[in-house]
Amino acid sequence: MTDAAIYETPTTREVRLQDGAGTLRLGALVYAGIAIVVLLLAATAGIRVIPNLFDLLRGILLARYTGAADTALALVFLMTLVNVSAFLILMVGVTARELWALPALWLLVGLNVAALALLGYTPSLVAIVIAAWAGVQLGRDMRAFRVNPVMLKELRGRMRGVRAFLVLSVYLGLMSSFSMLLYLIYNSLTRASGSAAAGEVGRVLFMGVVGIELLLIIFIAPAFTAGAITGERERQTYDLLRTTLLASPTFVIGKLESALGYILLLLLAGIPLQSLAFIFGGVSEIELILSFVILMVTAVALGTVGIYFSALLQRTLSASVRSYTVIVATMFIGPFVTSIVIDFIIRLLFESGSPLVSPLLETILRYANLLVTSANPITAALNTQALLIERQAVGFWSFTLSSDGSTIPMISPWVLYTIIYLVVSALLVVLAVRRTHQTEF
Amino acid sequence: MYSEQTARVELQPMVDLIIETRDLVKKFGKFTAVDGLSLEVPVGSIYGFVGPNGAGKTTTMRMLTTLTRPTSGEAWVAGHSVTDEPRAVRRSIGYMPDEFGVYDDMRVWEYLDFFAACYDIPENERKRLIVDLLELVDLSHRRDDMVDKLSRGMKQRLSLARTLAHDPAVLILDEPASGLDPRARVEIRELLVELARMGKTIFFSTHILADVSEICTHIGIIEEGQIIAQGSMDAMRSQMQPHREITVTVRDADAAEVVRSLVTPIEGVVSTADLEPKGGRHRVRIDYIGDDDGVASINRALTAANIAVLGFVEETRDLEAMFMRVTKGIVS
Numbered sequence: 001m002t003d004a005a006i007y008e009t010p011t012t013r014e015v016r017l018q019d020g021a022g023t024l025r026l027g028a029l030v031y032a033g034i035a036i037v038v039l040l041l042a043a044t045a046g047i048r049v050i051p052n053l054f055d056l057l058r059g060i061l062l063a064r065y066t067g068a069a070d071t072a073l074a075l076v077f078l079m080t081l082v083n084v085s086a087f088l089i090l091m092v093g094v095t096a097r098e099l100w101a102l103p104a105l106w107l108l109v110g111l112n113v114a115a116l117a118l119l120g121y122t123p124s125l126v127a128i129v130i131a132a133w134a135g136v137q138l139g140r141d142m143r144a145f146r147v148n149p150v151m152l153k154e155l156r157g158r159m160r161g162v163r164a165f166l167v168l169s170v171y172l173g174l175m176s177s178f179s180m181l182l183y184l185i186y187n188s189l190t191r192a193s194g195s196a197a198a199g200e201v202g203r204v205l206f207m208g209v210v211g212i213e214l215l216l217i218i219f220i221a222p223a224f225t226a227g228a229i230t231g232e233r234e235r236q237t238y239d240l241l242r243t244t245l246l247a248s249p250t251f252v253i254g255k256l257e258s259a260l261g262y263i264l265l266l267l268l269a270g271i272p273l274q275s276l277a278f279i280f281g282g283v284s285e286i287e288l289i290l291s292f293v294i295l296m297v298t299a300v301a302l303g304t305v306g307i308y309f310s311a312l313l314q315r316t317l318s319a320s321v322r323s324y325t326v327i328v329a330t331m332f333i334g335p336f337v338t339s340i341v342i343d344f345i346i347r348l349l350f351e352s353g354s355p356l357v358s359p360l361l362e363t364i365l366r367y368a369n370l371l372v373t374s375a376n377p378i379t380a381a382l383n384t385q386a387l388l389i390e391r392q393a394v395g396f397w398s399f400t401l402s403s404d405g406s407t408i409p410m411i412s413p414w415v416l417y418t419i420i421y422l423v424v425s426a427l428l429v430v431l432a433v434r435r436t437h438q439t440e441f
Numbered sequence: 442m443y444s445e446q447t448a449r450v451e452l453q454p455m456v457d458l459i460i461e462t463r464d465l466v467k468k469f470g471k472f473t474a475v476d477g478l479s480l481e482v483p484v485g486s487i488y489g490f491v492g493p494n495g496a497g498k499t500t501t502m503r504m505l506t507t508l509t510r511p512t513s514g515e516a517w518v519a520g521h522s523v524t525d526e527p528r529a530v531r532r533s534i535g536y537m538p539d540e541f542g543v544y545d546d547m548r549v550w551e552y553l554d555f556f557a558a559c560y561d562i563p564e565n566e567r568k569r570l571i572v573d574l575l576e577l578v579d580l581s582h583r584r585d586d587m588v589d590k591l592s593r594g595m596k597q598r599l600s601l602a603r604t605l606a607h608d609p610a611v612l613i614l615d616e617p618a619s620g621l622d623p624r625a626r627v628e629i630r631e632l633l634v635e636l637a638r639m640g641k642t643i644f645f646s647t648h649i650l651a652d653v654s655e656i657c658t659h660i661g662i663i664e665e666g667q668i669i670a671q672g673s674m675d676a677m678r679s680q681m682q683p684h685r686e687i688t689v690t691v692r693d694a695d696a697a698e699v700v701r702s703l704v705t706p707i708e709g710v711v712s713t714a715d716l717e718p719k720g721g722r723h724r725v726r727i728d729y730i731g732d733d734d735g736v737a738s739i740n741r742a743l744t745a746a747n748i749a750v751l752g753f754v755e756e757t758r759d760l761e762a763m764f765m766r767v768t769k770g771i772v773s
Contacts, residue, residue: 014528149558157546237542243506243531244559245607 013144020138021094024105027130028087034123035080042073046408047360063120071396071409076123078411079115081419083108083127088426090131094138095433096249099145105135149246150254151261158262168269175212175273182208199282206277207385210291213270214298214377221263221299222323225306227316228255229436234316248436252429256307263299267292286394290384290414298377301421302327304428311432335376342369350402362403366410374416384414458517459484459611459642460505465514467500467666474500476666477514482611482644482659486673487637489653490646492663498646499539501663502615505644506536519610535604539615541596547588549580553603560607574602578632594625601632605641612636614645618652630656687727687736688716689743690752697723703746709735722751 038061045053054069062072086108093101109131112124138144158164186204229252232238241251274291277283305327309319346365349357373379387393395415398407460482467475475497482488492498503509505518507527516523519533544552550571557567575581578598583591591599597617604612617633618626626649633643634656647653653660654674661671670677691697701713709731716724729735736755743750 143563146558146564149555152558153544153547153551153555156551157544160546235542235544236538236540237544239503239508239538240536240542240556240603241559242508243534243536244556245528245531245561246559 013141016137016141017094017097017144020134021091023130023134023137024087024091024094027127027134028084028091030126030130031080031083031087031123034126035077035084038073038077038080042070042077045070045073046363061120061122063122065119067396068398068407068409070407071398074396074409074411075119076121078415078419079121080123081423083112083123085419085422085426087127087130088423088430090134092249092253092426092429092433094134095247096148096253097145097247098253099147102135102138102142102145105131105138109135148250148254148257150251151257152254154255154258155261158258168266171216171266172269172273175209175270178212179205179209179273179276199280202277202280202282205280206274206283206287206291209270209274209276210295210381213267213295214381216266217263217295217299218302218327218377221259221302222306222327223320224259224262225256225303226310226319226323228259228307229310229432230313230316230319231310233314249433252307252311252433252436255310256303256429259303259306260296260299263303264296267295267299284388287385287388290388290394291381293418294377294381294384294414297418297421300425301331304425304432308428308432308435311435331376332378335372335379339369339372339376339379342372357403359401359404359406362401363408366399366401366408370410370413370416374411374413374420377417380413380417384412387412457484458482460488460516460518460644462501462505462516463514465501465504465516466512467497467504467509468512474666475504475511478663478666478668480516480661480668481671482642482661484610485637485640485642486659487633487657488642488644488659488661489657490644490661490663491648491650491653492646493648496663497666498663499615500666502536502613502644502646505530506534506613507531532607533610535607535609535612537600537604537612537614537617539619541593541600543589543596545587545589548584549575549586549588549591549599550584552588552599553606556603557606562607570606574605577605577635578602579628592625594621594628597621597625597629598632601629601636605636609641611642611644614643616647617645618647618649626652685729685731685736686756687729687739688752688754688756689725689727689750690722690754691725692722692749692751694718694723696748697725699746699748700725700743703742703748704739707739707742710739724752 041053041057044050045057054073057076058065058069058072061076065072065075067075086104090101090105090108093104109128112121112127112131115121116124116128182205183201186201190201229238232241271288271292274288302323306319306323309322309326310316313319313322342365346369349365350362373383387397391397393412395412397410397412399410400407458481460480462478462480465475465478465480466473478497478501480490480501490498490501500509504511505516505523507523507530510524518530521529521533523530544555547555553571553574554567557570558564562570571584572581575584578601580595580598580602583595588596588599601612601614601617604614614633618629621629630652633645637643637656637658645652657674659671659673660677662669689700691700697715701715704710704713704725704727709729711728711730713728714726716726718724727739729739740750740753743753
């Protein structure tokens with residue numbers, strides 16, 4: 001009798017979205033596989049068992065690249081990882097029915113076509129096929145994609161009235177006073193010593209502002225998201241949402257987007273302050289852009305950690321505590337301690353001038369050091385800046401081994417940092433979605 | 442659609458039941474909240490789900506709304522299994538929990554807009570829908586007010602409007618009238634009747650008997666996780682009244698004797714007894730199982746035998762007495 005009886009589970013739209021997301025997950029898995037293979041090949045090539053393997057691989061994987069063959073392989077590896085994270089993020093976006101998912105999907109196709117055409121990055125073919133297939137699957141129902149209702153609700157609440165205006169004003173006021181203070185201190189110091197290097201003051205101001213913003217993000221990003229789901233539980237609105245047709249990916253992503261949207265606003269508002277450095281010189285646009293990328297990736301990573309624990313635990317307080325503990329342990333203390341240990345070993349081995357160290361061991365140590373540096377936003381930012389200033393290296397540079405004088409390709413930490421944390425974030429979102437999806441027992 | 446229904450004929454409950462549960466059990470550790478509950482809610486009914494606090498009403502509703510999984514047993518809402526097809530169930534229900542979920546920093550229309558969006562209603566349809574819903578629950582004048590500024594009664598009405606956003610077949614309402622002042626309670630009650638007239642099935646829990654007797658067409662009484670009585674209100678009333686007690690008052694003991702001998706052979710009369718005379722008058726109590734016609738015929742038989750009947754009274758049993766009897770007096 002009732003209309004409800006003719007409804008099917010799932011609907012055609014749900015099936016289509018599931019299929020699209022499934023295709024994208026396949027893409028992520030395939031590229032994860034490719035990444036592992038490339039890494040193994042690079043290792044094999046690195047120990048030079050097979051002669052000219054680097055050149056051979058460059059010919060196959062990145063034919064149009066004119067740089068060094070070993071750098072080419074590093075580039076292939078990174079581009080593969082970028083595809084992994086892109087597929088993961090798109091998968092999450094599609095299941096959440098985000099408006100940006102479809103354009104981003106075609107952007108991924110476009111970027112891969114460009115990589116194929118310009119660099120001869122042959123693995124793109126897989127991405128082009130998979131992403132285009134998903135795009136065709138999903139493009140048949142454009143109306144499935146819409147503005148995330150949870151994000152809309154959260155942003156409406158957050159931006160309403162004078163509070164948002166006040167917070168932003170106070171934030172900018174504090175940042176400006178801080179910049180001013182920094183400038184005055186620096187000025188008085190250099191006047192005392194009488195050596196004001198050109199551009200130094202600009203750089204100090206820039207680093208000061210970015211440092212404060214980083215600190216701010218570390219404190220507010222998990223705080224915003226750790227209460228996102230537990231807050232609904234505590235207000236007893238969670239059950240209301242669960243009886244609606246709101247899908248858990250939409251819910252989790254909506255919460256994340258609203259938190260990140262607000263942080264993005266704070267960061268954008270801070271750009272004029274960072275740009276103050278241009279007046280004094282010493283800071284390039286590329287530094288501004290890279291700092292922005294690092295800050296935003298930090299916000300995404302910390303925000304998803306907060307969301308994950310918010311989905312996992314029942315109360316906001318415990319979710320916050322767990323988030324901060326995990327963040328401090330894995331992003332700060334862990335990398336710092338490891339970095340000190342590796343540094344110590346390197347010093348011990350090389351500064352004594354011992355010729356006995358094998359180049360292989362040194363390569364492993366140098367890459368381990370790179371990885372550890374890239375695991376932490378502060379060291380990643382500082383090292384990226386140092387590389388920019390000392391070598392004008394944005395992406396890649398060659399490191400000369402002290403053991404035998406040969407070179408290995410090195411990656412600027414911001415690249416690895418971005419990729420690592422985007423992949424981790426996408427995985428955490430998937431886990432959080434899975435967690436909220438389960439019916440409570 | 443038909444083929445689907447025949448294919449599931451074993452699982453599919455009768456078509457005219459919109460909610461059906463079979464031996465539903467929910468255990469929390471060692472505690473059994475719902476213990477073999479079997480509900481039958483017909484399409485289009487206003488079903489009062491009555492029982493003392495802690496009887497398992499909310500747990501049952503949480504299972505019907507797919508929020509909690511049953512430990513064992515089965516439940517169907519609008520023909521969909523709550524365990525196997527939760528999304529189809531969610532599509533056909535509007536659920537109002539007993540506590541109002543407050544979002545601070547939200548306007549009345551935004552509240553409805555958000556939930557309509559959660560039900561996947563396109564943006565261009567939502568505006569019109571919100572106007573209609575607000576009109577239905579008489580909150581049009583509070584459209585732009587903040588939700589937390591509303592009175593409790595208004596919040597409850599807004600909540601009800603929210604449950605209607607996706608035009609569900611069933612409303613599952615947990616204590617919709619609790620904590621309301623008398624006026625607001627009457628308003629909610631009228632709203633429920635109005636919704637039933639619009640074709641919605643309303644399944645609501647309560648422990649206020651007045652709500653039940655005024656508006657319900659069906660009732661189920663739950664105690665300690667089990668249904669102890671359910672059916673239509675009319676059936677329940679007559680079921681509770683198979684034993685009618687008729688008291689006949691006459692002038693003296695002889696007349697009383699005549700009444701007893703006259704009445705005893707009548708079919709349906711279980712027993713007769715002399716009561717203590719009151720004010721010099723003799724009274725006979727007749728225990729009778731039968732309908733109203735039978736009662737009338739007893740009266741006619743007495744009159745035909747020329748007995749001077751001073752009083753012929755049937756004791757009425759009201760809903761409250763009925764509850765006291767079936768729930769052993771636990772219902773508040």
